[in-house]
Amino acid sequence: RSFSLGMGLFLQIRTAPCKQGGCPAPADLKNANGSKICAQLYSDDNPYYAQCLGAACCSNKVSSLVVAPRCELGIWSRMGKEGYSHKFNGGVVYRLQEIKKGLLGDWDNSISAYYCK
Template structure:
């Protein structure tokens, strides 16, 4: 009987091992101070598996017109802390399309429209984050 229970719990344990987006209120630095936003390179067809891969922490007041090369056009999901907003641009130097994200989780940027035919998946090249 113990084997049957183990087999039933296995999918749940595997799901917990995959990435999961943090709650906006949980975005904090090691010293307990607020993180404005977290950007992630991976998403998934399943919400419980989004916010995976490398993480870029954005601090309050960060104004980055040229996102680091390893991050340019690589972001697929994001989380914004309460009382904060993340402004993003589709081109380096704060050019191109612009979008403002308020507190919350965006599991898949491919679901957020950019212009007539595009979306925000792998499209962020600059950002500014502020908290109130």
């Protein structure tokens, strides 16, 4: 699924594994028609890194992500942009379980709201 987020940018939720099992380069995030995608979220990660996997991805199921250059992905732990928050700039996060959320938690399967600009 793709969601328009204004200014011609898109956030895409991956519903299938990446080509050849690897994450796309952040600069290569584009729709089939060539329009820019702000970020892609994936429902699975891989302990060997360099891979973004995933079946249908939705809130509280995101385990890895890719953010395009000059984009910023804001995430929240609760709906309505509430709770803990974190921002990602252009790049790849192969395992959200390595990104701390609060004192004891991590961001694996914890994203309930997001916005990309």
